[in-house]
Amino acid sequence: MTWKSIAASVTGKAHSDRNETGQDRCRSGIVRLAEGEFFIGLAADGAGSTTEGGTGAEIACDTLYEYIVQTLEKREDLSRITEPDITGWITGARDSVDMCAKKQGKLLEDYACTCMGSVAGRDHALFFQIGDGGIVINSGHDYRTIFWPEQGEYINSTCFLSDDAYREHLNITFIDSPFEEIALFTDGLQNLVLSFSQKKAHTGFFKPLFEALKKDTDHEFFGSSQQLSSFLLHPEISERSDDDKTLILAVRVPD
């Protein structure tokens, strides 16, 4: 079995109408080691009230990716990665953002962003998240959320990597059973893909996309992130949410 993934971030109408660039960033990839193959998915949403949130999100994703690859190479397997390792990645990413802020004579909070990620192998997976957005996996009989989006009292407030209390808001989970489908998404999509009254992932959104990605051997639908972007910019979606949107999808398929 091998992982197959696709990822895209698009700018929402709320920003593009004002000629602003989007503040969502993502990074995904497959790492092959002697012990097997690992999917890495990372997404971050720069705070809309900041000027540099997008830069913060980019630095966070890039730094986390590097740390994760280094740790995987050192530990050789996912089962040997611990909670302190993950906290270390997050603190390292936060320090990188802080360093960039200082260089620019700005404050860390000017670079505020949420962040979430997952690393998945054959039998083990880990997940972490600060702030809103979410991660959904297919546990075999149901699509389930790993973390519910962490929101403040009001719809437009959440927690950020730059917060002093970032460790308190850092959620970490490990799973020791195999799964074949995973999606990560930022808050621009959460109202479309989660049912808030039932507190559940919306199967009608995830199922067709995972199936398309699994069957898409000739890359007709998901040959490039460009195509996923077009999907995310479709009027059916932008009418429902004018915020920036990120979607990362990964499936395990036979070699």
Next chain:
Amino acid sequence: MRDDISLDQQPLGAVTFAENPEPRCPCLLLLDTSGSMAGQPITELNAGLRAFYDELQNDSLAIKRVEVALLSFGPVRIVSDFNTAECFFDPQLEAVGDTPMGEAIKKGIELIQNRKDQYRANGISFYRPWIFLITDGAPTDEWQSAAALVKQGENAKSFAFFAIGVQKADMNILRHLSVREPLKLQGLKFREFFQWLSNSMKSASRSNPSDRILLPPPLGWSEI
């Protein structure tokens, strides 16, 4: 390879979206209807309110998201509990009685609290509520405890409280009541004020991913 993707194309045509209730943007108006508002002030206030509802009704997103409650004082009366602008109504306020401003503020804060509880119970997300106090006089009842509640609510970010003085309003007491600097209405420019308020509510009800209260400058109706 295709560059474009359409939801009409199988298998993506099968994608459906979760149906969640619209997030709500609550706004409470505390309106002074004491005897001194009789005549032109109350006429202009009523006209301004009608225009306010009209504006919100003509905005496809605001009509579903903005919820307005009206509470008039003297005496303290809930003219309309929180409702979206779909439920249009013409309040036809009359000016009688004294100015129990303290009681009105306390009752208003209670209304907000109840509404938030209802939102939470029904899984509805919401924005920070706004309270606008509009008065042409000074409280005729005990107001210090209301001022303490406003301060407490502002500190806890439970709501944002704004005070607007009309004509001979006691701006000094308004300064004690409100954490934010009160504003003075130019003449009887209620229509201009409500135009500004509906614009502010319309933009607040769109995605505004910020913790701060972003109001446009109060131009065209306030004395600044």
